[in-house]
Amino acid sequence: MTHSRLIPDIPTLYPAMLLGRSRTNRRPPFCGGDVHWYFLARNAIFEACRLLELGNGEVLMPAYHHGVEVEAVVAAGARPVFYRVDAHWQVDLKDLERRIGPDTKALYLIHYAGFPGPAAQMRQLANDRGLILIEDCALSLLSCDGVSELGSRGDVSIFCLYKTLPVPNGGALKFNRPRHGECLPQRAPKLASVVSLTLSSLLLNLEMRAGRAGNLLRAAIRRMAHLVVRASGVDRVPVGTMHFKPEHADLGISPLSQSIAERQQTDRIVATRRRNYLLLHDRLKSLSPPLFERLNPGVCPLFYPLWVSDKPAMLERLGERGIRAVDFWGDHHPACDPAEFPEAMRARRHIVEIPCHQDLSPATMDWIAKQVELELRGHQAELDPSIVAGG
Numbered sequence: 001m002t003h004s005r006l007i008p009d010i011p012t013l014y015p016a017m018l019l020g021r022s023r024t025n026r027r028p029p030f031c032g033g034d035v036h037w038y039f040l041a042r043n044a045i046f047e048a049c050r051l052l053e054l055g056n057g058e059v060l061m062p063a064y065h066h067g068v069e070v071e072a073v074v075a076a077g078a079r080p081v082f083y084r085v086d087a088h089w090q091v092d093l094k095d096l097e098r099r100i101g102p103d104t105k106a107l108y109l110i111h112y113a114g115f116p117g118p119a120a121q122m123r124q125l126a127n128d129r130g131l132i133l134i135e136d137c138a139l140s141l142l143s144c145d146g147v148s149e150l151g152s153r154g155d156v157s158i159f160c161l162y163k164t165l166p167v168p169n170g171g172a173l174k175f176n177r178p179r180h181g182e183c184l185p186q187r188a189p190k191l192a193s194v195v196s197l198t199l200s201s202l203l204l205n206l207e208m209r210a211g212r213a214g215n216l217l218r219a220a221i222r223r224m225a226h227l228v229v230r231a232s233g234v235d236r237v238p239v240g241t242m243h244f245k246p247e248h249a250d251l252g253i254s255p256l257s258q259s260i261a262e263r264q265q266t267d268r269i270v271a272t273r274r275r276n277y278l279l280l281h282d283r284l285k286s287l288s289p290p291l292f293e294r295l296n297p298g299v300c301p302l303f304y305p306l307w308v309s310d311k312p313a314m315l316e317r318l319g320e321r322g323i324r325a326v327d328f329w330g331d332h333h334p335a336c337d338p339a340e341f342p343e344a345m346r347a348r349r350h351i352v353e354i355p356c357h358q359d360l361s362p363a364t365m366d367w368i369a370k371q372v373e374l375e376l377r378g379h380q381a382e383l384d385p386s387i388v389a390g391g
């Protein structure tokens with residue numbers, strides 16, 4: 001089915017963003033310090049494990065994960081051991097502590113979709129037990145826990161830029177403690193790779209704004225670009241893929257990404273995302289129990305997590321309406337035993353991410369909320385309360 005509008009899952013690039021004035025940004029990883037920039041956040045994780053000498057040791061990682069962060073840890077020679085996270089994305093600190101053993105070298109915390117995990121408690125635990133804390137903010141750029149910025153408590157923290165900002169690539173590794181050893185030299189990404197990702201974001205923006213005409217234009221330009229890329233034999237490194245590739249581990253961020261990131265009005269982005277999230281929360285909370293009762297101060301939501309009974313059907317139907325809702329973390333890393341972590345598996349099977357990013361106006365959010373309401377009321381079976389039961 002063709003649709004008359006497109007709601008991208010991530011923010012898109014608008015030509016003026018290539019030229020606007022650059023701004024002083026006070027949020028990590030943009031506020032200075034010992035920060036290293038990469039093409040992808042997974043490269044930063046790999047490099048962090050190498051510099052922290054985690055090889056041959058165990059890293060305690062959440063059972064609810066993307067999978068690529070686990071791959072990066074494994075590629076660096078460390079062994080992941082998983083700890084429990086409940087269906088509401090809450091870390092089970094007792095379970096975490098219970099799993100610390102003689103080979104444990106680091107605790108790995110993921111802040112999910114901008115919502116803060118227990119960084120202070122895990123910092124304390126790491127200090128008490130002589131362990132390293134890795135704070136993964138790949139899904140939580142610009143987010144705070146009250147006034148405390150996410151990414152400020154780990155020995156190192158990891159950020160991904162392109163999920164929150166309209167940049168073609170970008171990840172960062174921030175050292176919050178003095179570092180031993182040098183970061184490996186980086187290769188610049190191929191220009192064609194960066195141009196193709198940038199063009200794709202500009203075209204998405206066009207389609208989002210111009211509807212059907214934009215859709216036709218985007219399809220035509222994409223066909224042409226594919227032909228050019230194929231003819232020139234360019235190795236295009238994509239973003240947003242599921243796997244860590246060691247041959248791309250030394251790829252650095254593109255200067256274009258850094259330049260676009262510097263031009264972003266981050267306070268406005270946070271405010272818009274919060275406004276959009278709250279609009280969905282108000283409209284949908286009576287139809288599907290919210291994962292979080294409140295949006296606490298400082299949180300910059302990456303998306304609105306929605307419990308659904310039939311995730312594939314919801315994704316398909318929203319897709320038919322032009323809404324790119326995402327199958328949030330359907331799969332686990334093979335080293336993690338799903339039978340041991342049933343709540344994480346329920347979250348994987350039943351949570352859909354609804355876009356609430358800064359490109360979306362209140363009128364668009366109203367339209368999105370209406371489409372989701374229609375689906376929840378019309379097609380989705382009632383959600384079994386045991387699916388969303390907390391810990």
Ligand SMILES: Cc1ncc(COP(=O)(O)O)c(C=O)c1O
Pocket residue numbers: 039040041042043066068069110136138139160161170171239240241
């Ligand atoms: C928790 C987490 N960490 C790290 C990454 C890796 O990010 P990137 O795609 O920039 O490598 C992801 C990717 O989705 C993620 O979800």
